[in-house]
Amino acid sequence: MIPLHYYLVFSALLFTVGLVGALTRRNAILVLIGIELMLNAANLNFIAFWRYGPNPEALTGVMFVIFSIAIAAAEAAVGLALIIASYRHYKTVNVDKIDRLNG
Amino acid sequence: MELVFVIIAALTLVSAIAAMSLRNLVHCALWLVLALGGLACLYIQLSAEFVGFAQILVYIGAVAILIVFAILLTRGAGVGDKSPTVSGSWITSVCVGLLVLGSLVFSIVHSSAITRPLPQSPDLTVKKIGDALMTRYVLPLEVIALLLTAALIGAVIIAMRDEESK
Numbered sequence: 001m002i003p004l005h006y007y008l009v010f011s012a013l014l015f016t017v018g019l020v021g022a023l024t025r026r027n028a029i030l031v032l033i034g035i036e037l038m039l040n041a042a043n044l045n046f047i048a049f050w051r052y053g054p055n056p057e058a059l060t061g062v063m064f065v066i067f068s069i070a071i072a073a074a075e076a077a078v079g080l081a082l083i084i085a086s087y088r089h090y091k092t093v094n095v096d097k098i099d100r101l102n103g
Numbered sequence: 104m105e106l107v108f109v110i111i112a113a114l115t116l117v118s119a120i121a122a123m124s125l126r127n128l129v130h131c132a133l134w135l136v137l138a139l140g141g142l143a144c145l146y147i148q149l150s151a152e153f154v155g156f157a158q159i160l161v162y163i164g165a166v167a168i169l170i171v172f173a174i175l176l177t178r179g180a181g182v183g184d185k186s187p188t189v190s191g192s193w194i195t196s197v198c199v200g201l202l203v204l205g206s207l208v209f210s211i212v213h214s215s216a217i218t219r220p221l222p223q224s225p226d227l228t229v230k231k232i233g234d235a236l237m238t239r240y241v242l243p244l245e246v247i248a249l250l251l252t253a254a255l256i257g258a259v260i261i262a263m264r265d266e267e268s269k
Contacts, residue, residue, distance in 0.1 A: 002108050005217035007145075010112045012207035014119055016200045021123030023196035029128060029173055033135050036166065037119055040142050043154075051149045052216075056225035059235050063243075065146075065154050066232075069161050070247045074254035076166045080173040081258035087177045088264070096191075 007048035015041035028083045028093045032076065039072045108148065115141030128174045136167045150224050153232055 015038050022034030043065045050061020087093050115138050122134035139162040146155035211217065236244050 001221045002105055003217060004219055004221075005211050006108060006112075007149075008211045008217070009208060010116070012204055012211065013116055015207070016204040017116070017119045017123055019203060020197055020200035023199065024193040025123065027128065029170060029177065030123065030131060033122060033131065033170065036135070036162075037123070037138065040139065040162075044142060044145060047146055047149050047151050047154060049216075051151070051225075052219050052221060054222070056222060056227075059227070059232065062151055062154055062227070062232065063235065063240050065151070066157060066236075067243055067247055069154075069157055070251060073161050073165055074251055076169055077258040078254050078261065080169050081262040083173060084176055084262050093177045 004048060004052045007044060011041045011044045011048070014038075014044070026094045026096050028086070028095050028098075029080070031095060032079050032083070035079075036072065036076065039068065039075075043068055104148075108145075111141050111144045111148070115145070129171065132167060132171050132174060135170070136163055139163055139167065150227060153227070153229055 018034040018037030018041065020034075021037070022031045025031055025034065046061045046065045046068070050056060050059075053061070083093060086098060090098055092098065118134045118137035118141065122131045122138055125131050125134065139158065143155040143158040143163075146152075146158060
């Protein structure tokens with residue numbers, strides 16, 4: 001059987017890929033994709049701990065992930081709307097070029 | 104079982120890295136779809152079938168489509184742009200990422216939870232999830248409904264073309 005730490009290490013790797021992507025990429029949409037990957041890594045941890053936990057009948061991890069997926073969908077919708085609004089204003093989605101508040 | 108996990112995990116990780124590193128944004132979105140599908144397979148392997156199908160419906164069906172729409176709507180911004188796709192401070196970012204990965208792996212390896220044996224597969228039916236959603240988790244469900252309504256209205260208002268400023 002697969003030990004629990006396989007899932008945890010895989011989820012840590014996925015989180016790191018999302019984090020590095022969100023920090024390095026210039027395109028705002030790619031930053032949002034990185035954030036989605038980080039959210040998904042956290043969700044996988046919830047499911048793994050629920051499955052290996054002492055009381056799986058309580059459904060806590062599953063419920064948390066269901067609510068987290070709903071919140072991620074809302075976050076993606078608002079985030080992409082913000083990106084489109086700022087694209088209309090600045091004519092770019094490059095986060096390095098949106099620097100009007102930069103002193 | 105272990106081989107299945109390794110195959111799915113490697114596929115998901117490779118697609119996630121491709122989604123974050125390719126230059127063409129549409130390719131990035133398609134690789135993201137593959138990564139999210141691999142995660143749904145992992146959920147199903149952990150006997151959380153409902154969450155796996157919800158992941159496919161919500162992420163691949165809605166979020167990925169939204170991202171593709173956003174990519175197509177913001178097209179023309181970087182066409183022919185041969186400048187590097189990563190920002191100048193990428194070395195710092197990679198260092199931060201490696202630091203986070205190192206601390207996570209360190210705490211995973213040194214935790215007592217990893218020796219826990221796999222319990223019996225729980226009898227998780229959609230009926231049980233529905234019962235729990237309608238009894239114990241009914242307040243969070245209503246809050247999520249409110250949040251989704253607010254996000255829907257907010258997204259429309261933010262993305263709406265403001266006519267008076269023209």
